[in-house]
Amino acid sequence: MKLLDKQLSIDFATTIEPRNTFSCAPVSDAMNIYAKTDTYLVIYNTHLYVRSTNQSFLNDMIRIYGNQSNEWFGIERNLEHLRATFKAHNLTMTNYFPLFILNKPVEDADSDAIHLIEQEQITTYKEHPLVSECFCFDEKNPDIFGFSYIENDQIIGLIGCNKTGKQTIEIGLKVDEHRRGKGIATQLLNKICHKIQTDYPDYLCTYTTQFTHTTSMNLAISNGFKLAYVGIAANHLKENNNR
Secondary structure: OOHHHHHHHHHOOOOOOOOOEEEEOOOOOOOOHHHOOOEEEEEEOOEEEEEEOOHHHHHHHHHHHOOOOOOOOOOHHHHHHHHHHHHHOOEEEEEEEEEEEEOOOOOOOOOOOEEEEOHHHHHHHOOOOOHHHOOOOOOOOOEEEEEEEEEOOEEEEEEEEEEOOOOEEEEEEEEOHHHOOOOHHHHHHHHHHHHHHHHOOOOEEEEEOOOOOHHHHHHHHHOOEEEEEEEEEEEEOOOOOOO
């Protein structure tokens, strides 16, 4: 079984088969970080996979989508219908995103400007202005290692990775806005992807962003990643107890 299918089988608490699949199951620790919501949907190879803690919601989804091909699931008309279905079951959409996976072997980037950040050094970067996309500082999804790009004694790029599921390691990257377009992001991506493939061969290297961040998506595609699936997350609305 492919690593992606292994992780998805955990995320949906069922075997991943090439058909629309609906599963009623709670969140588990081994799930990918994005799947740890009350309700999670993935469109993967034209099929719709849905896990929810709400059986009534699942019944409606089976009735509406159970027998159709779902490659056009993301059109606005359908998303409006999905939001209405969420609302009817006291759910609200919290994320709608593309997930990319590394799709080919990556050669190491040989540059004196790139420096390894060991796991025990990561906390020293917590206040750095570029760190927001690189490390999560979360014990449940531990940071593993990273790299800095240093020019004239200044860090102008950071990249890091953390474990986000039983089979997944995710990459986060940020380059100083005044130094973008110089190939720094590509060098950092190649460096970290090569190390993940070498040191963690049993993990899937993932990259997520938002659909409006076209620069980020194109960076991933041009550096050996491919779009694996589209994910949608939803949580139950909190009841308003104010009187």
